[in-house]
Amino acid sequence: MAAPPPTDAKAASPAKDPKLGVPKAEKAELQAGGGSAAEAQKARTVESLNSTLSTYLKTLYEEVEKKYKLGSKQGLAEWLADEQQAPAVDAEILKDGSFSHFANYFTSGTGNAMKPAEAVDGSWPISNYFISSSHNTYLTGNQLASAASVDAYKNVLKRGCRCVEVDVWDGEPPSDSESSSDEEAQKTSGSGVKEKVKKEKKSLRKRLELRFGRKASPPPKETPKAASPPPPAAEQRIAPWRSNSSSRAEPRVLHGYTLTKEMSFREVCQTIRDYAFASSNLPLIVSLEVHTSPAQQEIMVELMKEYWRGMLVDLPLDPSEASEQIKLPTLKDLENKILVKVKRVSHKPIAAAAKPATLQAPAQLTPQQTNESAQSEISSDSEDAGVAPEKPPAPKPKVIDALSKLGVYFGGYHYKGLDVPEANIPTHVFSLSEKTLMEVHETSPAALFKHNKNFFMRAYPKGLRVTSSNLNPAIFWRQGVQIVALNWQRWDGGMMQNEAMFAGTAGWVLKPEGYRGASSGTLPKDAIEHHNLDLSIEFLAGQDIPLPPEEDDPKDFKPYIKVELHVEKPEEGEAEAIPGGGASNKGDYKKKTRTAKTTNPDFGREIVEFKGVKRVTEELTFVRFKVMDDERISDDLAAWACFRLDRLQPGIRMLHLYDSNGVVSKGVLLVRIKKTVSKA
Template identity: 90%
Template sequence: MAAPSTKDAKAASPTTDPKLGILKAEKAELQAGGGSAADAQKARTVESLNSTFSTYLKTLYEDVEKKYKLESKEGLAEWLADEQQAPAVDAEILKEGSFSHFANYFTSGAGNAMKPAEAVDGSWPISNYFISSSHNTYLTGNQLASAASVDAYKNVLKRGCRCVEVDVWDGEPPSDSDSSSDEEAQKTSGSGEKEVKKEKKSLRKRLELRFGRKASPPPKETPKATSPPPPAVEQRIAPWRSNSSSRAEPRVLHGYTLTKEMSFREVCQTIRDYAFASSNLPLIVSLEVHTSPEQQEIMVELMKEYWGGMLVDLPLDPSEASDQIKLPTLKDLENKILVKVKRVSHEPVAAAAKPTTLQAPAELTPQQTNQSGQSEISSDSDEVGTSSEKPPPPKPKVIEALSKLGVYFGGYHYKGLDGPEANIPTHVFSLSEKTLMEVHETNPTALFKHNKNFFMRAYPKGLRVTSSNLNPTIFWRQGVQIVALNWQRWDGGMMQNEAMFAGTAGWVLKPEGYRGTSSGTTPKDAIEHHNLDLSIEFLAGQDIPLPPEEDDPKDFKPYIKVELHVEKLEEGVGEPIPGGGASNKGDYKKKTRTARTTNPDFGREIVEFKGVKRVTEELTFVR
């Protein structure tokens, strides 16, 4: 594996990439992307209007006053109902309908163009909802060399995220057992193993020279030659039973990269403190487990210790058989933490076989990873396929005590939509964007049918080292409930996430045709489609912050770009989707003229879209 180029490293740096920001916990609830900002009053208010805005607003007021007679209670109520589609309570802000109160109405945030989100109907089984979800939540920046921080968890939870990801690796064992096991492995390994270690050291050295700090050491692999004898019982890591700092504990990091780490204990504590800071609806913790059985026991211990009273560790209905547990309704899980983790399989391991077209490549060794320092199959083990030559080195198996915590979210290796695991009510398949597009192209009807009743999670491909995002609307329109996005980046993907979840508590009920009770077989016939004529009139802007690279307002050239994110024809009929969901650009684009000030006057310029087809109210977005 070659080290990333200087160009790649520069592109991934927050200092050179304005869309990639360090996640901070302070005032995170005012930061857009997860939907909570639209529900925060302070994020929607304006203290005053400049003269340009005031002039336009005065003209608009005079037009409205002539038509509705705002100074009468009847006229005011009619305007609010017909044109604003606003609640009657807004009349309290407008009072007697004077211009000053008319201006107050818009500066207060009540005049927001977006109508308030409807209260969520929590009576449906949880597979009938879209869920505001994060990918590699622990990272504060790019996927290659950023830090892991609890502030990242605080940030997304305060912004309304309802599914966070935690990649867990073994903590550093005591130095004596660590050195002894290394010596034993060297004695029993062949020369090939020595070459592998030499190559790994060389790789880490190159990355250190490139980025100026040490790479996180990968977990020890099973030697290709004769395996060393198992360590004595007293050398093994015992389950956590005290607060002793000398005992090794699991850590959270992005494996095979230069990202910094933090302790799993810190993450558990932070999730406990902020899980329901913005929402009382359930929080899903998606675990990616790379730890040994001993450290998995510590994981179970810590989760139960910190999440006691919130953690769902048993079915709500104890009478249900383990393989027939039904998904509960959303309202049954308020203020609960749900764990998504790979489920223990009691079936014998099958012989090595060639992967099908719907399987990802075999698990890659550190020497086979790509330029990003990670495997192209990302960090999600649920999609790992099998090698056509030899089985890959065995990954640590998930112990039963940990697997049991995945009561309603049991991860299974994806083999197809017709396998026995695809009918287990509590299963979840995690697929990369590329693999999910393959499934869409080969079996779209089965994909849509599956997602009406069972959980699926989509995540960005591993090559997105700058934390760029996929196009979430394409995956929502396939019925995928959990579309995991990199909340570190402010791009079109996160803007669409804001549009989906604005003003909600992070769970949005799917359109009727997408639910388990619907007879719809494809997105094309599951939801009503319309043609759209849209016009937007722009008045002015005020106090627009200068970008970091600008220091003179005269050099600043603001304009407004409008994009429509509309279902493509190929999405509804199972044909290859142009771009495969990789780009989050809109299909229809227009922009206003450019100004040269931080207080632009757009002169009531109108941007129009005529005859837009395949528009759905719930799954079409204006950006």
């Protein structure tokens, strides 16, 4: 059994982990995620310039004026075209080319280092896009002991996420007396499934508590019913479920076999209804992980149809198409629609004993593995992985027809290979953990790339990432995977790259031409042109740099800038094992500046250069800037920015920063960027 990554092994608890942030619904649109945060123009302006920035801008103006004569229309146009590589319309804000208008060009946001996103072309079938996606959306912290909250859904939807995940389990009966007859009937029938699961769950919980040193209250099913909370305000109240069986339990949402807390599926449905299109009119995918009984699945269907009425796609757009030949619609066809991803019903006979379905099926634990099992493949998507209890778990409930039919364009299938019949069903989707995907990349690279040009695939973090760390999404985007699910509550390189990919978009980004279904490329290395890169960043000064979480005195702040390039590795194009299995989201090339002082640092025009970087694809290469606090033991992250290479604009630029919790800050860096991309 593989050991967990070092960063996860050292983590103690969410309270002591500065990279974990409880999602907040208030002003979530100013938090990174790839949606509205990048479009908040007011947050991208600079109200005033400190003396250091003003001095440097004056110096730069004199240099540019001497070379281009900004006072003339021709000189202004030449500077914009040559150095800034900016549209001619920018001349309107520069007006007469005086210094005051030159400074206004940068303070107004026009001189932003981030190139504005182009409007998405919605004419392609939906498998031709990358989709901003969340993993275990309901969790507010780590994967083992955090709470579930509807605020987590509000948060990611307001930030531009277009694929959310919901793990659904059987709800608690209204009272012991009402459920006792059902339990007794179940015991006398000889099934004993509930009791068996209870014991396994209890045993695993004990092991989790021993492993992580935390005592938590037992899962809801094992506790006396708590007093009801005060009723919500009338306008927030959820309408009661309309059914003659109102005494039945309702489904709940939680991370099964862990210490995480729960919430009701009804609350999640209401929140999705209210916020699905808060930041984007492009379709929202709801990825269901179903652990509920058939009776509870009926309630799920009832709730989704009730709350998402008018938005839910529950029938093909063209009802004349045969079920297994339904074609994927275009993106434009699905505006303001909710799409359900759910396991598709298989009408084959159920095997007498549960068998491993994928490359990461649960394994029998040995005594030596007992302590490790708490951190083993704890995944929300059991199509590919799951926690391994001491005894084989009860078979997962079969998805009923009524629920399965809601997966009109996203029918989930167990991954058994890329040459099986279901791999050619236009509306199928395979969900694989990062570990399994790396194995497929090594064994069937051409088949993997061909599949992902036409059909959906979803990648999610392996279960060892118990502290909600993220995989490196760029590796999977470069394999053509459309849905790369990330833990949005953690601020690491994975989420920073996600911001760069989707910044200022509506959460769906058209793939590079060679990655689309109409292209003839057989592997990423020949599907898209690769280039060589020379990149130079001159750092002049900074202003209003946010302090790291544990720092409160600007005089003690010693910032330096670390620049990282995330570039395709040679192994990615050659179908070889990727170093580290793609687990790390750190940059492939790293350089840093000298250390400066205070929140208004002077970097003295220091230049950081990357020369002759190979295998660069501009749409799938990322440049990350991290402002670090120089400490004796461990340097803390104070602020950051991340760019897709094709959207990092050259010239004199204001580089706007997010703070360490991913919130737009007033912090800026004045930089001068030179970028040369040439044929390999």
